[in-house]
Amino acid sequence: MSRHSLIFGVFCLGVVMLSVFAIRDGYSPFASAGARGPMFFGGYGPTHK
Amino acid sequence: MSDDTLAPDNPAPTPEALTAPPAPPPSTVKPVNCPNCGGTVEIRVAGTTVSVICSHCGSTLDATSPDLQVIAKADEALKTPEIPLGTRGVIKGRTWEVVGYQERTDEEVTWAEYLLFNPYEGYAFLVDDGRRFNLGLLLDKLPTSNWGLGLSADGQNFSRFGDPYPVHTVFVVGEFYWRAAVGETVQETDYVTPGTMLACEDYQGERTWTRLDMLEWGEAETAFRIAKRRKEYSSPAPHERSPYKSQLFEAWVIGVIAAVTLFLVSGMAGSQQRIASTTTDAVLDGPEKTLVIKDVVLPPGRSRVEIDADATSLDNSWVDLDYSLTDQKTQDSIDSYGTAEFYSGTDSDGSWTEGDRKPTVDLSSIPGGRYDLVVTLSAHKWNGAGSSSSAPVTDTSLMGGHGFADGGWGSSSGGGVTVPVTVTVDRGGVFGGNIILGLLVILIWPIIVLFRHLGFEKRRKAVLSSGSDDDDSGSDD
Numbered sequence: 075m076s077r078h079s080l081i082f083g084v085f086c087l088g089v090v091m092l093s094v095f096a097i098r099d100g101y102s103p104f105a106s107a108g109a110r111g112p113m114f115f116g117g118y119g120p121t122h123k
Numbered sequence: 124m125s126d127d128t129l130a131p132d133n134p135a136p137t138p139e140a141l142t143a144p145p146a147p148p149p150s151t152v153k154p155v156n157c158p159n160c161g162g163t164v165e166i167r168v169a170g171t172t173v174s175v176i177c178s179h180c181g182s183t184l185d186a187t188s189p190d191l192q193v194i195a196k197a198d199e200a201l202k203t204p205e206i207p208l209g210t211r212g213v214i215k216g217r218t219w220e221v222v223g224y225q226e227r228t229d230e231e232v233t234w235a236e237y238l239l240f241n242p243y244e245g246y247a248f249l250v251d252d253g254r255r256f257n258l259g260l261l262l263d264k265l266p267t268s269n270w271g272l273g274l275s276a277d278g279q280n281f282s283r284f285g286d287p288y289p290v291h292t293v294f295v296v297g298e299f300y301w302r303a304a305v306g307e308t309v310q311e312t313d314y315v316t317p318g319t320m321l322a323c324e325d326y327q328g329e330r331t332w333t334r335l336d337m338l339e340w341g342e343a344e345t346a347f348r349i350a351k352r353r354k355e356y357s358s359p360a361p362h363e364r365s366p367y368k369s370q371l372f373e374a375w376v377i378g379v380i381a382a383v384t385l386f387l388v389s390g391m392a393g394s395q396q397r398i399a400s401t402t403t404d405a406v407l408d409g410p411e412k413t414l415v416i417k418d419v420v421l422p423p424g425r426s427r428v429e430i431d432a433d434a435t436s437l438d439n440s441w442v443d444l445d446y447s448l449t450d451q452k453t454q455d456s457i458d459s460y461g462t463a464e465f466y467s468g469t470d471s472d473g474s475w476t477e478g479d480r481k482p483t484v485d486l487s488s489i490p491g492g493r494y495d496l497v498v499t500l501s502a503h504k505w506n507g508a509g510s511s512s513s514a515p516v517t518d519t520s521l522m523g524g525h526g527f528a529d530g531g532w533g534s535s536s537g538g539g540v541t542v543p544v545t546v547t548v549d550r551g552g553v554f555g556g557n558i559i560l561g562l563l564v565i566l567i568w569p570i571i572v573l574f575r576h577l578g579f580e581k582r583r584k585a586v587l588s589s590g591s592d593d594d595d596s597g598s599d600d
Contacts, residue, residue: 079373082568086381093385093561097392100427102554105487110445110460118441119505120466120477 152209155191157182164191167209167222168240172298176223178208181296183304202226205251205349206237208297212346214258214338217244221347223297229288229311231586238299246300249343250335252360254352256343257320262332266314266321274314274321276334281314281321284361285587288312290324315362337363359583367576374569381565385558395429395552404541405434405442405502414498419448419548423491426550430484430496433545434463437480441465442544445499446484450492459484463544466505485554502542 075083096102153166162179166172172186184191204224206212211220223238236259237249248259266276273282292307307326314321320335337360344351356366399416406412421428432444441464449456461482468475 075373076370078370078572079377082374083377085568086377086565089561089564090381090384090388093557094388096557097389097553099425099488100551100554101425101488102427102485102557103487103560104485104554104556105427106459106461106484110443118462118464118503120468120475 157184158191159184165209166298167220168298168300171300172222173300174302174304175298176296176303178296183295183302186298202294202296204235204237204296206249206347210347212343212348214249214343214346217241219244219247219249221249221297223299223303224295225292225299225303226294227290227292229290233293238297248333248335251343254355254358255340255360255363256338257335257360258338258343259322259333259335262321262334266332276321276332279316279319281316281319284313284315284320286312287325313361317364318362320360320362335362356579357582358585359579361583361586363583365576365579365583367572367579371569371572371576374572378565378569382562385561385565389553389558392553393551395549398548398550399496400545400547402543402545403500405500405544406539406541407440407502407504409502409539411499411501414500414546416496416498416546416548418451419494419496421489421491421494421550425488425490427552427554428486428489429549429552430459430461430486431481431547431549432461432463432483433481433547434465434542435480436542437463437465437478439466439468440502440504440542441478442503442542443499443501444482444484444544444546447497447499448486448489449495449497450490451495452492456497457486457489459486487554489550496546496548498546500544502544504540 153169154163155166156162157164157177157179159182160177160180162177164175164177164179164184166175166186169186175184175186175191176182177184204221206221206224208221208224211218213219219239219241221237222240225236225238226233227236228234232252234253235251237251239247239249241247246261248257250257250259262276264276266274266281269275269280273280275281287310290309290311292303292305295303295305309324309326311325312323314323318337320337322333322335324331324333340354341351343349354366356363359365398419398421401414401416403412403414419428428448430446432442434442441462444461444463446459446461447456448459461484463480463482464478465480466477
C-alpha cells in the first residue's frame with residue numbers, strides 16, 4: 075500500500091469518526107437555525123412565470 | 124552458468140560476494156591505435172565486434188581488419204556518454220559492460236542507446252529516453268499474431284502503438300556487432316503492453332525484434348553509478364505503467380469501505396422518535412396565532428430535533444411558522460422558522476403547481492432537558508401579484524399540556540377561511556446531509572487520482588493523437 079493510500083485510509087477513518095460523533099450528538103452543519111429576520115416580508119407567492 | 128568473469132567495477136559487497144569472492148578476471152581489453160588520429164582504441168569484445176568508433180576522433184574503424192582500416196572519418200567533437208564506455212553494472216542479476224553508445228532520433232524525440240555486453244548472455248541495450256531506462260534484449264523467437272489484435276511474445280500480448288516511423292542514428296561511439304554509423308536509418312514499429320515494448324526494426328530487408336523492459340526508477344542509475352533521476356511523469360513512454368493505477372485501485376477500495384462503514388454507522392443510529400404532535404387551525408389573513416407544545420423532553424446529551432408542519436389543505440396561500448424551543452430551566456430558546464405554501468394556476472403551458480405544504484425544520488445538537496415549543500402561525504391568502512403581509516401581533520398565553528393557545532381566534536372567528544395545520548416534533552435519526560457530505564469528502568481523493576491517471580494516459584497516448592488518425596491502439600493499460 076502506498077503512502078498516499080495510507081494517508082487516505084487515515085483520512086477516511088477520521089471522516090467516519092466525525093460522522094459517528096455527529097450522529098451521536100445529532101449535529102449537522104446544514105440544520106435550520108435562527109429566527110425569521112424582521113424584514114422577511116414580501117417574499118411570498120409563486121415564482122412560476 | 125556464471126557471470127563471474129564480468130564483475131562490476133566497484134561492486135557493493137553482497138552476502139554472495141563475501142562467501143565466494145570472484146577472482147579479478149584477466150583483462151580482455153585489446154588496445155590498438157586509431158589509424159586516423161593515433162589515439163588508443165580499446166576493443167572489449169574482440170572477435171564479435173564488427174565496427175569500432177574511435178572515442179578520440181569519432182572515426183568508424185573496421186574491427187574485422189587486423190590494421191583497423193578507417194571506414195569513415197569524423198571531425199566533429201565527440202560527446203561523452205553519461206555512462207562511460209567500459210563501465211560495468213548489474214541489472215536483474217546479470218553483469219553488463221557498456222561497450223557502445225549511440226543516439227537516435229525519430230525527428231521529434233532523441234534518445235540514447237547503450238550497447239551492453241556479457242560474454243555469457245551476449246548483447247543487450249540500455250535505452251535511455253532522458254527520464255527512465257529500459258533494458259532491451261533481442262528476441263530469439265518471433266512474436267506470433269494475436270488474432271489480429273496485436274502480437275504475442277513471451278506469454279504477453281502486445282498491441283501496436285502508432286504507425287511505423289523512421290529512426291535515424293545521429294551519434295555513435297564505441298564498438299558494435301554491426302557496422303554502426305551516423306545517418307543509419309531504420310524503420311521502427313512499436314508494440315506495447317504495460318511495462319514492456321516490442322520494437323520491430325526493419326533495415327535493408329532485415330528485421331530484428333527487441334524486447335524493452337522498463338526498469339524501476341533508479342535501478343540503472345544504481346547499477347552504473349550515475350546520478351539518480353527525479354520521478355516525473357510529464358511525458359511518459361508509450362509502454363510506461365501509470366503510477367496512479369494501483370493508487371487509484373487502492374483509493375477506491377478504501378473509499379468504498381469507508382462509504383459502507385458510513386452507511387452502517389448511520390443505520391445503527393436508530394430511527395426517529397415522536398415526542399409530540401398537535402393540530403390547530405390558522406385563519407387566512409387573520410391575526411397571528413400562538414401554539415405552545417409543552418414538555419418536550421430530550422434525553423441527556425445532545426439530540427437532533429425535527430419539527431414538521433402539515434397544512435395539506437393549503438391552496439394559493441401560505442402559513443408562516445415561527446418556532447421557539449425554550450428550555451424550561453434556563454429559558455434559553457432556539458429559534459427557527461418554516462413556511463407552508465402551495466400555489467396553483469393555469470397558463471399557456473397548462474396547469475402548474477408550486478410550493479411545499481409540509482415544511483420541515485431540523486434543529487441540530489439540542490442539549491438534553493425539558494423544553495416548551497412555541498409555534499407562531501400566520502396564514503395568508505395569495506391574491507395574485509400583490510399579497511398581504513403579516514397581521515399585527517396578538518397576545519398569546521401558554522397552556523398546560525400538549526395544547527395550544529389561539530390568542531382569541533377560533534377556527535371560524537372573523538368569518539375567515541381556516542386551514543388546519545398539524546405540528547409534530549421528533550427527535551433522533553440521522554441528518555441525510557451529513558451522509559452526503561461524508562461521501563463527497565471521501566470521494567475527493569479517488570476522483571483526484573482518477574483524473575491524474577486519465578491525464579497520464581492522455582499524455583502517454585499523445586503521440587498517437589498528434590500522429591495519424593487511423594490508429595487508436597495502445598489502449599491496453
